[in-house]
Amino acid sequence: MSTLALAFDLGGTELRGALVERSGDVVARVSEATLAGAGSEAVIGQIIALAGRLLKEHPQARVIGIGACAPGPLDPKAGIVIGPPTLAGWHNVPMIDILSRQFGLPVRLENDANAAALGEWRFGAGRGAASMVFVTVSTGIGGGVIADGHIYHGRRGLAAEIGHMTITGEGDRCFCGAVGCFEAVASGTALGRRATRLTSPGDGSLLRRLSKDGDVSARHVVEAARAGDAGARQLVEAEAKWLGIGFTNLLHLYSPEVIVMGGGLANGFDLLAPGIRATVEERAMQAYRDVPIVPAELGDRAGLVGAASLILWEGEPGTALAMVQNEETKAGGKAGSNQSDRA
């Protein structure tokens, strides 16, 4: 069996573990509900138990380290989970220290959005790009930025808090306390809220029939729009416009070669894409308008394989540009093409 990493994706609702190969292939996968209210010791106990299960089922696995991701804010360099709002009782938990002492293996830590960005960049929809922005649109909006072949961390690893850039002066208050955050107007939650307000229980609308007269979710909106429902189509159009405004900001800020959209709402990417594109055409400066905006490819394993790559690809940016530069170094500075093979 080839060299593997143990990977963990710690979420507020689900804890996932996997054995991952250098190629990004997942050899084995386990998951369970996170004991999110039980404090850090209980959850770290879960991680240790899942690791035990994976290693027991694959005794011949050559595990060289552990890559983990968790919700922010966290400090990837210090290896500390600072205090995610979705996990009760986590305050400055030294995750790298705890896990490396437990397993005697090198441990790397990254926030979940950055890990998913790394996953899509190295193994998914962003392969081969030197610069990429990954945006996950689901309950909230998060993201990760690959800039010139590296994940962009900024001070204390807090860069690319995409969901909280202000894109309007009005609307519902964001959980962060501000008004007009990208997340507050364009997340799946915001879309569901708009659909819920637009309809009422018992009105016979397709949206309410799908929601069984409960609150309408983004998933119901996408489903109804697919079925041709006019109200749902309008909601999707408005949603695409908000996403397009946010993506235009990201194009201007980071000049990526590609924007990759993941998260639950990516299920409706085909419906949203024309409106996103039209908004970018309208608002972005000319030089940025041809940048592809594509759906993520890895689904819910992006974080796991990205976290694994922190160990398996350490010191290897793995981008077209960086690989060409490495080849140039080896070849004594001979100019290479700007394309390179990625195994």
Ligand SMILES: [Zn+2]
């Ligand atoms: Zn906010």
